[in-house]
Amino acid sequence: MLEVSEIHTYYGLSHILFGVSLEVSRGECVCLLGRNGAGKSTTMRSIMGLTPPKRGYVRFQGVTCTGEKPYLLVRRGMGYVPDDRRVFADLTVGENLEISARNFTEGGWDKERVYAFFPALEKIDHRRAGFLSGGEQQMLTIGRALMTNPELLLLDEPTEGLAPLIVQMLEEQIHALKKSGLTVLLAEQNLSVALRLSDRGYVIDNGVIRYHGSAEELQKNEAVRRKYLCV
Amino acid sequence: MNRFSLISAFLAWVLALALCAAPAMAAKTIKVGIVDCYSGPPSTYTNDVRDAFKLEIDKVNAAGGVLGRKIEFVTRDSKFKVDLGLSAAKELVMREEVDILMGTINSALALAISDLARKERIPFLATFAKSAKITGEAGHRYVFSITENTALAGKAGAVGLAKMPFVKYWIAGDDYEYGHAIADGVWENLRTLRPDVELLGQSWWKVGEPDFTPYITAMLSANPDAVIVATGGRDCVPFLKAAKATGFNERVPFYMHTATELSTLKPLGLDAPEGVLGTSNYFFYYPNSKANRQFVKEFQDAYGRYPAVGAVYGLLAAKYITGAYQKAGKVHTEKFIDAMEGMTVDSPVGPVTMRAYDHQAMLPMFMGKTKKAEGYDFLIATDIVTLEPEEVAPSIEEIRKARMK
Amino acid sequence: MDFASNITAAALFQQVLVGLSRTTILFIVSSGLSLVLGVLRIPNVAHGSLYMIGAFLTYTIAAAVGPGAFGFWIALVLAPLGVALLSFAAERGLFCHLYEREHLMLLLFTFSMTLVFNDLVKLIWGSDYRSFTAPGFLQGSFDVFGLPFPRYNLFLLLIGPLVAFGLWFLTNRTKIGKIARAAAVDREMVGAVGINVSWIFAATFVIGCYLAGLGGALVAPTQNITQGMDHTIIIEAFLIVIIGGLGNIWGALLGALIFGLTDSLGILIWPQFAIVFPYVAVVIVLLFRPKGLLKSTW
Numbered sequence: 001m002l003e004v005s006e007i008h009t010y011y012g013l014s015h016i017l018f019g020v021s022l023e024v025s026r027g028e029c030v031c032l033l034g035r036n037g038a039g040k041s042t043t044m045r046s047i048m049g050l051t052p053p054k055r056g057y058v059r060f061q062g063v064t065c066t067g068e069k070p071y072l073l074v075r076r077g078m079g080y081v082p083d084d085r086r087v088f089a090d091l092t093v094g095e096n097l098e099i100s101a102r103n104f105t106e107g108g109w110d111k112e113r114v115y116a117f118f119p120a121l122e123k124i125d126h127r128r129a130g131f132l133s134g135g136e137q138q139m140l141t142i143g144r145a146l147m148t149n150p151e152l153l154l155l156d157e158p159t160e161g162l163a164p165l166i167v168q169m170l171e172e173q174i175h176a177l178k179k180s181g182l183t184v185l186l187a188e189q190n191l192s193v194a195l196r197l198s199d200r201g202y203v204i205d206n207g208v209i210r211y212h213g214s215a216e217e218l219q220k221n222e223a224v225r226r227k228y229l230c231v
Numbered sequence: 232m233n234r235f236s237l238i239s240a241f242l243a244w245v246l247a248l249a250l251c252a253a254p255a256m257a258a259k260t261i262k263v264g265i266v267d268c269y270s271g272p273p274s275t276y277t278n279d280v281r282d283a284f285k286l287e288i289d290k291v292n293a294a295g296g297v298l299g300r301k302i303e304f305v306t307r308d309s310k311f312k313v314d315l316g317l318s319a320a321k322e323l324v325m326r327e328e329v330d331i332l333m334g335t336i337n338s339a340l341a342l343a344i345s346d347l348a349r350k351e352r353i354p355f356l357a358t359f360a361k362s363a364k365i366t367g368e369a370g371h372r373y374v375f376s377i378t379e380n381t382a383l384a385g386k387a388g389a390v391g392l393a394k395m396p397f398v399k400y401w402i403a404g405d406d407y408e409y410g411h412a413i414a415d416g417v418w419e420n421l422r423t424l425r426p427d428v429e430l431l432g433q434s435w436w437k438v439g440e441p442d443f444t445p446y447i448t449a450m451l452s453a454n455p456d457a458v459i460v461a462t463g464g465r466d467c468v469p470f471l472k473a474a475k476a477t478g479f480n481e482r483v484p485f486y487m488h489t490a491t492e493l494s495t496l497k498p499l500g501l502d503a504p505e506g507v508l509g510t511s512n513y514f515f516y517y518p519n520s521k522a523n524r525q526f527v528k529e530f531q532d533a534y535g536r537y538p539a540v541g542a543v544y545g546l547l548a549a550k551y552i553t554g555a556y557q558k559a560g561k562v563h564t565e566k567f568i569d570a571m572e573g574m575t576v577d578s579p580v581g582p583v584t585m586r587a588y589d590h591q592a593m594l595p596m597f598m599g600k601t602k603k604a605e606g607y608d609f610l611i612a613t614d615i616v617t618l619e620p621e622e623v624a625p626s627i628e629e630i631r632k633a634r635m636k
Numbered sequence: 637m638d639f640a641s642n643i644t645a646a647a648l649f650q651q652v653l654v655g656l657s658r659t660t661i662l663f664i665v666s667s668g669l670s671l672v673l674g675v676l677r678i679p680n681v682a683h684g685s686l687y688m689i690g691a692f693l694t695y696t697i698a699a700a701v702g703p704g705a706f707g708f709w710i711a712l713v714l715a716p717l718g719v720a721l722l723s724f725a726a727e728r729g730l731f732c733h734l735y736e737r738e739h740l741m742l743l744l745f746t747f748s749m750t751l752v753f754n755d756l757v758k759l760i761w762g763s764d765y766r767s768f769t770a771p772g773f774l775q776g777s778f779d780v781f782g783l784p785f786p787r788y789n790l791f792l793l794l795i796g797p798l799v800a801f802g803l804w805f806l807t808n809r810t811k812i813g814k815i816a817r818a819a820a821v822d823r824e825m826v827g828a829v830g831i832n833v834s835w836i837f838a839a840t841f842v843i844g845c846y847l848a849g850l851g852g853a854l855v856a857p858t859q860n861i862t863q864g865m866d867h868t869i870i871i872e873a874f875l876i877v878i879i880g881g882l883g884n885i886w887g888a889l890l891g892a893l894i895f896g897l898t899d900s901l902g903i904l905i906w907p908q909f910a911i912v913f914p915y916v917a918v919v920i921v922l923l924f925r926p927k928g929l930l931k932s933t934w
Contacts, residue, residue: 270763271763271764272763272764272765272862274764275764403907406911432907432908433907433908434903434907434908434910435907435908435909435910435911436910436911437911439860439862439864439868441855441858441859441860441865441868442658442858442859444654444657444658444786444789444858445651445654445655445658445899445900445903445904446903446907446910448647448650448651448654448783448784448785448904449647449651449900449903449904449907450907451783451784452643452644452646452647452650452783452904465860468765468767468860469767469859469860472767472769472859472860473858473859475775476770476775476776476777476786476788476857476858477777477784477786478776478777478784478786479784482784498767499767502769
């Protein structure tokens with residue numbers, strides 16, 4: 001479904017990604033592992049068109065869409081959950097979800113279904129998003145992306161800075177999403193959560209993909225884990 | 232030398248002579264250079280000056296000109312900018328070699344041109360510029376004023392108001408030199424004529440103030456007997472509009488210099504406030520003399536509109552110029568100036584004398600009250616009182632004192 | 637230095653009313669400026685020119701339709717729409733390509749638009765000033781505790797809250813308003829949920845400029861319609877937006893209140909130096925709250 005080929009991305013003059021390539025097939029959950037600053041978020045932003053790559057291409061559902069405007073990619077079926085959550089602080093929880101509604105078909109995601117999925121959100125429907133706790137904001141951000149009815153969900157470090165109990169809850173929910181048929185590309189520092197959720201994984205370090213394998217292989221390969229993931 | 236070169240040399244010599252003679256022949260006109268603002272709102276006033284001037288000059292030229300010469304004039308647009316106007320005046324003197332300079336509605340520019348005229352020894356006739364400095368402290372031999380100024384207007388206003396029963400006054404106006412000059416002119420003279428008058432307070436707003444309502448309401452709550460409104464050309468019309476809108480003119484009598492002038496009342500049409508006291512140098516309907524009627528008719532036939540006060544200034548300029556040259560007997564600056572001093576010409580407002588001491592044309596002032604009238608789609612002045620020039624002009628003693636400073 | 641001795645309760649009350657009607661115009665214009673500043677991050681110096689064009693258009697439309705109340709109402713409706721149309725053309729043709737630029741560039745660009753609009757006005761209407769009067773039933777004044785209160789000012793007093801309510805409704809209860817508020821803070825994320833921010837920006841810009849035109853249309857009967865009216869209003873509007881908080885519409889209301897009331901009360905209390913009062917108020921506010929009274933979106 002998603003094919004990223006040899007992309008090079010820059011922030012201004014800083015060369016951040018060096019020929020990053022990865023693939024995600026329909027229904028899979030693939031993780032992108034790496035330390036802080038390794039290039040995970042940049043890769044996500046490159047795919048999403050927020051920081052378009054200077055070279056290389058991104059192909060989604062067979063169509064080359066490198067560096068297309070993010071809103072067009074959303075309409076194609078990409079959903080984005082940024083690593084800094086970025087809820088619309090001035091709007092309420094309900095409004096955050098309402099304005100993101102898109103591509104709704106029978107059986108798809110609407111506010112009702114999101115609230116069924118995240119019951120805690122329904123309780124705070126009227127609260128300003130800026131006043132939510134970290135966990136609530138993360139649920140909202142995921143819910144907001146789901147409202148766009150994506151086929152591929154780009155999840156950037158969803159567990160960062162959250163309490164273990166919340167992380168556990170999120171893990172269950174992401175697992176449920178995967179079960180429902182959603183394709184997921186998950187960037188994570190939390191190795192155990194990532195490996196439990198994913199089928200395959202890529203390891204990125206200093207903007208270069210260093211390793212690629214199945215979840216089991218990654219689990220067993222201590223050398224790689226020690227060198228690039230600091231476990 | 233062969234024949235060919237002899238003939239060509241002869242032809243060249245004839246040609247050269249002809250070329251030299253041509254400008255000499257062209258110089259046989261009297262040239263007047265007018266610098267004024269012909270763009271934007273001031274042009275309503277200045278167009279009248281030029282048009283009346285042209286009308287009279289055409290008449291004179293048709294009758295053979297002055298001393299056997301035609302009078303021609305050129306105009307330059309100062310766009311109300313002093314630097315533009317001054318360089319235009321310099322160009323008129325250097326390049327066009329004008330005999331007389333004339334202009335302008337912008338007082339600062341008029342003073343600058345007056346200074347230039349003094350240096351270049353060219354007579355300058357000030358039209359419309361209202362600064363009293365022109366013939367007052369900055370006056371000199373080469374400048375003449377054929378228009379009113381703030382001292383004249385101030386005194387006229389005071390003379391008119393002194394005859395009224397008002398005691399408690401409020402002063403309001405545009406916060407700049409002209410506004411304060413008019414206000415001071417009126418108030419100082421009023422106090423001399425009526426020592427019993429009281430000043431309750433003053434309000435000053437910025438030039439171009441968009442909203443007079445809060446000022447008007449504040450003034451009304453002070454409950455004066457009358458208000459002296461010292462607005463400059465730009466703000467007269469908007470203030471009168473606000474006065475009508477708030478009903479100010481119906482609650483408190485107020486005096487505004489030029490409130491009764493055609494240029495002020497015409498844009499407001501029938502929406503102008505009634506009962507406003509104003510002073511003016513000219514009305515096309517008063518005095519209803521033969522001279523005035525004829526002047527109005529000629530102007531209307533030529534230009535399709537009623538003449539406003541600027542037309543009188545233009546006419547006077549033309550009459551003074553032609554009269555003085557005629558009297559002098561030759562086109563000579565110093566003799567021209569001597570002839571001008573003390574000269575009287577006829578005008579639609581009666582005979583006007585050019586006072587020799589300060590070169591100020593002694594124009595009468597008319598004080599009146601605005602009122603609707605049959606047959607006009609704008610208000611006119613009624614209850615008109617004529618103030619003779621001697622009543623309103625600053626005395627020679629006052630001029631002498633001002634120039635000694 | 638003389639303080640006026642005429643400060644009675646009636647006079648104060650009347651000046652407050654007059655000040656409030658001035659607040660209406662200031663609020664309408666400033667809120668438009670604040671909207672554009674907050675959502676698009678464009679300091680639109682040409683906002684004043686659009687206000688001026690609104691006034692000129694009102695004059696022309698009313699003159700074309702004919703005298704009387706009908707012309708006035710038609711002009712009041714059409715003139716701001718005309719300004720909105722003009723701003724839409726400017727936005728689509730020019731501004732939308734500049735959103736990513738720095739503020740200084742945008743400031744310079746809108747400033748150049750001011751010059752263009754100024755010349756446009758001169759071309760179409762000439763440099764004479766125009767006078768436009770309100771229809772009969774809005775002229776004159778009625779007494780409030782013995783002092784006159786112009787009818788037209790009462791009209792403005794009624795319109796003010798209407799516009800404020802309309803704006804509140806637009807920004808808080810409509811989808812487009814909510815998206816605009818989100819885009820004001822995080823335009824990137826709004827794109828990342830599939831919304832084409834470009835059209836939101838266009839809509840916000842047009843609405844902001846419509847408000848400028850509406851302000852000009854409403855002010856037309858009260859003053860000379862002339863070039864130069866854009867200069868005065870844009871300075872006041874920017875000051876109001878700054879003391880209110882950039883991008884905050886309620887801040888614009890608060891700022892307009894402060895400005896309008898200090899102006900009219902100053903005229904009553906110290907008429908010789910009344911010009912200074914609102915600016916002194918601005919300085920005082922900024923000394924204590926340099927970022928503005930209410931929260932800004934920047």
